[in-house]
Amino acid sequence: MLNGVQTRKRTQELKKQGFYNNWPKKKFGLITFHIYPEFNVNNEWFKKREKAYTANAKLLKVKPPKVNFYLYPTKEAGIKIGILPFYTFPKLKEIHGHLNQSPGHELTHILHEKINKAGNNPKNKLWIEGLCTYLNRTGTDQKKWALSLNVKIESLNPLNNWMTHVPGDLYPVAGSIVQYVVKRFGWEKLLLFLKSLKDSLEYQNKMSLKVFKISIDELQKDWLKWIKN
Numbered sequence: 001m002l003n004g005v006q007t008r009k010r011t012q013e014l015k016k017q018g019f020y021n022n023w024p025k026k027k028f029g030l031i032t033f034h035i036y037p038e039f040n041v042n043n044e045w046f047k048k049r050e051k052a053y054t055a056n057a058k059l060l061k062v063k064p065p066k067v068n069f070y071l072y073p074t075k076e077a078g079i080k081i082g083i084l085p086f087y088t089f090p091k092l093k094e095i096h097g098h099l100n101q102s103p104g105h106e107l108t109h110i111l112h113e114k115i116n117k118a119g120n121n122p123k124n125k126l127w128i129e130g131l132c133t134y135l136n137r138t139g140t141d142q143k144k145w146a147l148s149l150n151v152k153i154e155s156l157n158p159l160n161n162w163m164t165h166v167p168g169d170l171y172p173v174a175g176s177i178v179q180y181v182v183k184r185f186g187w188e189k190l191l192l193f194l195k196s197l198k199d200s201l202e203y204q205n206k207m208s209l210k211v212f213k214i215s216i217d218e219l220q221k222d223w224l225k226w227i228k229n
C-alpha cells in the first residue's frame with residue numbers, strides 16, 4: 001500500500017524527470033495549479049480553493065506562502081503512476097490532490113506549518129488533522145458528521161491514541177474535538193495551544209493544563225459528554 005513518504009519520493013522523482021512539464025498550469029492568487037492533462041475543471045473549483053486558502057490564512061493569522069497544487073482527476077489516476085493524490089508536503093509547499101477533496105483541508109496543512117514547524121507534526125496528528133478537517137470549508141458540522149459515522153465514539157480514546165496517526169475514515173471525529181475546543185475555550189486559545197505543541201506526547205497534556213486549565217483526560221471526558229448529547 002502506498003503512503004505519504006512513498007508519494008513524496010515518487011512525485012519528486014517524476015518532477016525531476018519532467019513528467020509534469022506538459023501539465024497545463026493555472027494561477028489563482030498564490031496557488032499555481034498543475035492540471036492533469038486533458039482534464040477539464042470548472043474555474044469555480046479553483047476559486048473555491050483560493051478563497052479557502054485566503055480565509056483560513058486570516059483565521060490562523062499567517063502570511064500564506066505560494067503553493068504548487070498538482071491536481072489529479074481521481075485517486076486511481078494517481079495510483080497508476082505510483083502515488084496517492086491526497087498528500088501535502090508543507091516544507092516543499094506542494095500539494096498532490098484530487099478533484100473530490102474538500103476546498104480547505106490540504107491547503108490548511110500548508111498554513112499550519114507556519115504556526116508550528118513541520119518537525120513537530122509527526123507527534124501532533126490529532127490536532128493537525130482535526131484543524132484541517134475543521135477548516136475544510138465544506139460547511140459541514142463536524143459533530144453531526146462524526147455522529148453519522150458507523151463507529152462507537154466512546155471506545156476511541158482519540159486524545160491519547162491518535163497523536164501519531166488518525167484513522168483516515170475518522171477525521172470528522174478529530175474535527176469535532178477542534179470544534180469543541182473552539183466552542184468552549186474560543187479560537188484564540190486553540191491557536192495558542194496549537195502553536196505551543198512540540199515533538200512529544202507528554203507536552204500536549206502540559207499545554208492543555210496551561211492553556212485550557214484542564215488535563216487531556218478531562219478534555220476528552222468533556223468532549224465525549226458534549227458529542228453524546
Ligand SMILES: [Zn+2]
Pocket residue numbers: 105106109129132
Ligand atoms: Zn490532512
